[in-house]
Amino acid sequence: MTSLGIVLIHGAATTPRIWRLVSTQLAKRLPGVNITIPERNSSGDLDTEIENLWSKCSGQIAVGVSGGATLAWELCARGCPLAGAVIHEPAAGSLVPGLLSYPGSAWTGWRNKHNETATSSEWQQWCRSAAEVFGHRLYGNSWTPEELPRNSEAVLRDYLMFSQFEPRKPVRSNTTLTIGALSPKLRYDVSACFFEHFGVSSIVIPDASHCVQLENPAGFAETIAEVYRAATNANNAGTTSHFHLGLTEHPHCEETRRLTTSSPCGTGTLRSQCDA
Numbered sequence: 001m002t003s004l005g006i007v008l009i010h011g012a013a014t015t016p017r018i019w020r021l022v023s024t025q026l027a028k029r030l031p032g033v034n035i036t037i038p039e040r041n042s043s044g045d046l047d048t049e050i051e052n053l054w055s056k057c058s059g060q061i062a063v064g065v066s067g068g069a070t071l072a073w074e075l076c077a078r079g080c081p082l083a084g085a086v087i088h089e090p091a092a093g094s095l096v097p098g099l100l101s102y103p104g105s106a107w108t109g110w111r112n113k114h115n116e117t118a119t120s121s122e123w124q125q126w127c128r129s130a131a132e133v134f135g136h137r138l139y140g141n142s143w144t145p146e147e148l149p150r151n152s153e154a155v156l157r158d159y160l161m162f163s164q165f166e167p168r169k170p171v172r173s174n175t176t177l178t179i180g181a182l183s184p185k186l187r188y189d190v191s192a193c194f195f196e197h198f199g200v201s202s203i204v205i206p207d208a209s210h211c212v213q214l215e216n217p218a219g220f221a222e223t224i225a226e227v228y229r230a231a232t233n234a235n236n237a238g239t240t241s242h243f244h245l246g247l248t249e250h251p252h253c254e255e256t257r258r259l260t261t262s263s264p265c266g267t268g269t270l271r272s273q274c275d276a
Contacts, residue, residue, distance in 0.1 A: 004083055004232060005034035006224065007060045009053065011067025012158035013135035014147045015039060018065075022213050025221030030228060036060070042149065044157030046074065046165065054080055061228050065089065065212055066138065067162050076170035083231040086224050088178045088205070088212050093166035095193040099186055100163050103137035106130045107156055127152035134159065139211035169198045176227050177202040178220070180209035 006026065008019040016037040023035050038056055043049060049071055053062075057075055061084045064072035069090035076085055092099050107130055117123040131152040132145045139147075148155065179191050179202045187210070191202040205223065208216035 003034065004228070004235060005036060005060050006030075006228060007053075007057045007062050008035065008037045009057075009062060009064040009068035009071050010037070010040065011065055011069065011071075012042075012162060013131055013138065013143070013149075013155045014066075014068075015149050018147055018213050021217035022221050022224070025218050026224060029221060029225040033228065042151075042154035042158045044161050046161055049161070050074055050078060050080075057082055059083055061086065061224065061231060063087075063224055066210060067091070067158055070162055070165055070167075073167055073170070073175075074165070076172055076175050077168040079171035082172060082174065083235070084174045084176065084227045085172075086176045086178060086227050088220070089180065089183065089187055089190070089210055090167065090177075091162045091165045092190045092193060093164075095167065095197065096186060096190050099190060100138075100159070103134050104159055104163055106133035106137060107159055110156060124152060127156060131155040140209055140215075142211045142214040167194070167198070170200065174231070175200055176223070178205050178212070178223060180204070180212055180215070181206045182209040182215075184209075 008016075008023065010016055010018050016039050019037050023037065026033070026035055036056060038053065040049060040052070043052075053071060053075060057072075058081050060082065062072045062075055062080075062082050063086040064070070065088040069087040072085050072087045073090045075082060076087075110130065113126050114123055117126060128148070131148055134155060135143050135145065135148065177191065177194060177200050179187055181204045195201050203223065205212050205216055205219050208219065212220045
């Protein structure tokens with residue numbers, strides 16, 4: 001039987017390096033637990049990305065942010081036998097159509113530019129500049145170009161793939177959504193839609209927005225650790241864990257009040273049904 005571990009999935013405009021602070025915090029909270037951080041090849045094809053992650057994540061806690069969160073959600077939707085999932089601000093497709101419009105505008109005209117550039121190096125230089133703009137717009141000031149992969153065209157492939165993503169209801173119930181307390185209203189619209197369509201509420205990570213790995217690695221690691229402990233308790237009891245989450249009210253989102261009152265565990269809490 002495979003021992004329970006944690007798989008950290010990176011998103012667009014990042015590499016496994018983005019998880020350096022969170023993995024350090026997890027090691028302090030969960031000493032001896034295996035933490036895997038796969039490097040995605042950013043193929044641009046969702047089926048390929050899921051296939052590459054399936055065996056790595058089976059029986060494990062899958063954790064993702066942004067594009068990594070989108071992939072973790074898709075694993076849940078396809079029925080990957082995860083022990084649990086922590087999913088921070090995934091893509092939302094047609095549920096919130098404008099979610100990626102601002103960062104995605106960095107790639108405006110990419111097809112024409114690709115056809116116009118005389119050399120591969122000119123194309124790569126253009127991709128690098130666009131990827132830097134995209135990363136800053138998506139993640140904010142905590143993100144720097146040092147987080148980019150060597151091949152900036154991989155960021156374009158990721159963006160095109162994630163912009164076409166349509167979320168489906170998770171097959172498994174042990175799915176934990178998170179959102180940054182400092183995230184804009186559009187992200188809270190996503191949380192409201194995911195609750196309405198899929199019945200999954202969200203827990204707020206304080207002092208963070210989209211780039212939670214760099215903004216509050218300790219707070220995010222603690223949430224991951226709580227999910228890990230709940231899954232461990234469920235495994236020991238021979239049952240399936242189901243996580244209840246409470247959403248802290250956000251000042252500019254009326255919908256959060258409804259989500260908070262709908263949670264059986266109140267505000268900002270996490271527990272397993274096995275412990276209830």
